[in-house]
Amino acid sequence: MLQAVCHLARKAGDAIMHVYNGQAPLHIREKANHSPVTTADMAAHHVIMSGLQQLTPRIPILSEEEIVSWEVRKTWKKYWLVDPLDGTKEFIKRNGEFTVNIALINQGKPILGVVYAPVFSTLYSAIEGRAWKEHRENRIRIQVKPLKPPVVVISRSHSQDDQLSNYLNTLGCYHMVKIGSSLKFCMVAEGEAQFYVRLGSTNIWDTGAGHAIALAAGATVSDWKGKTINYTPKISCLNSGFLVSATKDSV
Structure with missing residues (x-):
């Protein structure tokens, strides 16, 4: 499951980079909450929605770009939680600090997570109490570390x-x-x-x-x-x- 979601996040990142690098047109509009959304957000959204629906057809999905009504969501025990392009403002500023976010929620807890930063070719993932960082071909376990000064x-x-x-x-x-x-x-x-x-x-x-x-x-x-x-x-x-x-x- 984790490997499949990591692959999906990278695929969504490729769709984002297609726009970021000028290979596809960039259009920006303002949503009702005054936050920006771009063609890259939507391209990544469609990649992830299609991929998750094929991977786990019985698990519902809540994406920033497709907010399901409360009447439907209120019964959910397990669901995918997705931000196809987290940091749209950073995307527009072109500083590279944006990510693809995919989480699996079960009984209110995030039990699987993938964060992919396509500009930096860096992917973070976690499941069952273990977390990893992948940069290009290098994959390592990661853990918190106290720092002085913090x-x-x-x-x-x-x-x-x-x-x-x-x-x-x-x-x-x-x-x-x-x-x-x-x-x-x-x-x-x-x-x-x-x-x-x-x-x-x-x-x-x-x-x-x-x-x-x-x-x-x-x-x-x-x-x-x-x-x-x-x-x-x-x-x-x-x-x-x-x-x-x-x-x-x-x-």
Whole structure:
């Protein structure tokens, strides 16, 4: 299963790169929530939807680009959670910091995750408590690692407000890195960062795959009350703010 999903993520990445490299036209429009969507988002979406439907025809799919109604979703126990192109703004800026995200959710928990960054030819994957990083032909197991001073990763689009400053002050000495998409989860998972701080809300498809990878690598992923993020279907597809940590007692 994991190998098949990794192959599918790479195939979706190829579709994205076809647009990114100018081999297919780039069109951008604004969705109802004012976020951008491009022809690359949709190309990756169609690749993943078709592939997952063939791979597991009985497991429903929730994609950012095809949001299923609450009346249908409310009965789901197991489902695929997909962001075909996480970091569309980074795609448009052409900084390479965008990913393909595919997660399998079971009873509210992300049990399989794949994050693929096509510009960097880097793929992260996780299943059954094990996580890996693949860069070109090299595949290694990854695990969280405490860092001193801690490295804190935040969204590239996140400005440093009072709430963030207050949290950072509790750490004393630290180093901050800004990066786009679910690569922030992966930095914690592979031991390149100690904390990923998110204070604002996110959509569940932004976090499911990265959550699975960070969890399998030994990280904790919890909201600011210390509760684990749960993906059991809800009317809203929003998560509250959260902290990804390489340690167990961070919130």
